[in-house]
Amino acid sequence: MKSIITQLFIALVIVFSPALVMAAGKLDQADIERAAELRDKALKSDLAYDILESLTTEVGPRMAGTEGDKRAVKWAKNKFKQLGFDKVWTEPVTFPSWDRGVEQAEIISPFPQKVIVTALGNSVGTGNEGVRGEIAHFKTFEDLQAAERGAVGGKIVFISHKMKKTRDGRSYGKAVAARSRGASVAGEKGAKAIVIRSIGTDHDRLPHTGNMGYAEGVRKIPAAALSNPDADLLLNQLKRGSVEFGLTLTSSPGELLTTYNVIGEITGRESPEEVVVIGGHLDSWDLGTGAVDDGAGVAITMAAAKLISEGKRPRRTIRVVLWGNEEQGLWGAKAYAKAHKDEMDKHITGAESxxxxxxxxxxxxxxVNENEPLIDQMAQLLKPLGVKKGNPKATSGPDLWPLRGLGMSTFALRQDGTDYFDLHHTANDTLDKVNPEHLKQNVAVYSVFAYAVAEVTGDFGRGIKY
Ligand SMILES: [Zn+2]
Incomplete structure (x- = not known):
């Protein structure tokens, strides 16, 4: 049996082991004043809007693998340098590319009309001659899953599920299964193709693209999204009997290509190896200029780090990662996680816009730690911005999922997404949709957040699963 002294010694080693995570500290009075100063300065700054105007004007659409994407990488490197970031570099991201090609659709009978479609990202094409077939209509993805092969085989599947507007975007999670998995289920049951109602909340005659995938071993069928008004039109024709539909997509998978995560750092003054990660994704879909998705995130986080850099450097490093190719499958996020997996103990926390x-x-x-005092300080600082304290179960933007998987804690600075899905992945995602005052508030929140977590000592927990 071990002596009391030995047991005490072991207990002390466990308590003070550096491997154990220390709870986050608190901001002192000077830090609080500095954070408030940053917040108020951000509210008067046009910097984020100027960055966003620059990105949408000088680059515009930037789907991974396109000329626009290459220009975006150059633009981001130059912008970080212009803004005076301490370190700027790129990290390679390899991914299978995809070409959109031609996209056309029509109702052939009973009442012939052209309809507006867009190919879903990663979809195979129909060939130049297109496909035609009877529509097999399902109200939801689940209805398609439950359908007999006989109801689907040889037909063109149509899923009409309509997404609802919500502030937190929760309706997207349910609706998006039709886009991401519909083709696999329809293909497995013998369908020729699938068209879905756009995953969006607008009434514009503009379809919403977005990524989809094929389950292993399933026959790949072409997949497209109809604009919301055209989905309504198709439903009205279906009320009158069976509908013959024609779809032509010349989309195709391309070669393996390389893009880049573009990274800019404000180096910490005391613990430069400890990193707080903020950022947004640099790529966009090809239809709009990617102002809202995700030029805004790029601009907000670049501007916040730049404002912080104008004063004394925080204790830790603030790393702004502009993620490459998020839209086609988190390729940049996965590449970063792979490249940095051995530095996760130095990745303190992060947030993505x-x-x-x-x-x-x-x-x-x-x-998991007693970091409530810091959270309360942050809540006080953010209160004048109309931001309330939420809960201790933060999710994150998609590019931080792989890092969360490796144990990094995250914050979620939650935006009002009520109108987000009006524009999401459409040609309507352009600069005029962005309210410059709202952008300033976002920069103010990110400045307070990034400064606070970069300035305090201690940690925010590791490997938390909820
Ligand atoms: Zn996005």
């Missing part, structure tokens, strides 16, 4: 440019209304954090 990838939900448009609406006002931030709440913030969530990760907590």
């Amino acid at each position: 990838d939900f448009g440019a609406g006002l931030i209304w709440s913030f969530d954090w990760t907590s």
Whole structure:
């Protein structure tokens, strides 16, 4: 049996082991004043809007693998340098590319009309001659899953599920299964093709693109999204009997290509190896200029780090990662996680801005430690911005998912997404949709957040699963 002294010694080693995570500290009075100063300065700054205007004007659409994407990488490197970031570099991201090609559709009978479609990202094409077939209509993805092969085989599947407007975007999670998995289920049951109602909340005659995938071993069928008004039109024709539909997509998978995560750092003054990660994704879909998705996130986080850099450097490093190719499958996020997996103990926490440019209304954090005092300080600082304290079960933007998987804690600075899905992945995602005042509020919140977590000592927890 071990002596009392030995047991005490072991207990002390466990308590003070550096491998154990220390709870986050608190901001002192000077830090609080500095954070408030940053917040108020951000509210008067046009910097984020200027960055966003520059990105949408000088680059515009920047789907991974396109000329626009290459220009975006150059633009981002130059912008970081212009803004005086301490370190700027790129990291390679390899991915299978995809070409959109021609996209056309029509109702052939009973009442012939052209309809507006767009190919879903990663979809195979129909060939130049197109496909035609009877529509097999399902109200939801689940209805398609439950359908007999006989109801689907040889037909063109149509899923008409309509997404609802919500502030937190929760309706997207349910609706998006039709886009991401519909083709696999329809293909497995013998369908020729699938068209879905756009995953969006607008009434514009503009379809919403977005990524889809094919389950292993399933026959790949072409997949497209109809604009919302055209989905209504198709439903009205279906009320009158069976509908013959024609779809032509010349989309095709391309070669393996390389793009880049573009990274800019404000180096910490005391613990430069400890990193706080903020950012947005640099790529966009090809239809709009990617102002809202995710030029806004790029601009908000670049501007916040730049404002912080104008004063004394925080204790830790603030790393702004502009993620490459998020839209086609988180390729940049996965490449970063792979390249940095051995430095995860130095990745303290992070947040991604990838939900448009609406006002931030709440913030969530990760907590296993006693970091409540800091959270309360942040809540006080953010209160004048209309941001309320949320809950200790923060999710994150998609590009931080791989890092969360490796144990990094995250914060969620939650934007109002009520109108986000009106524009999401459409040709309507352009600069005029961004309210410059809302952008300033976002920069103010990100400045307070990034400064606070970069300035305090201690940690925010590791490997938390909820
Ligand atoms: Zn996005």
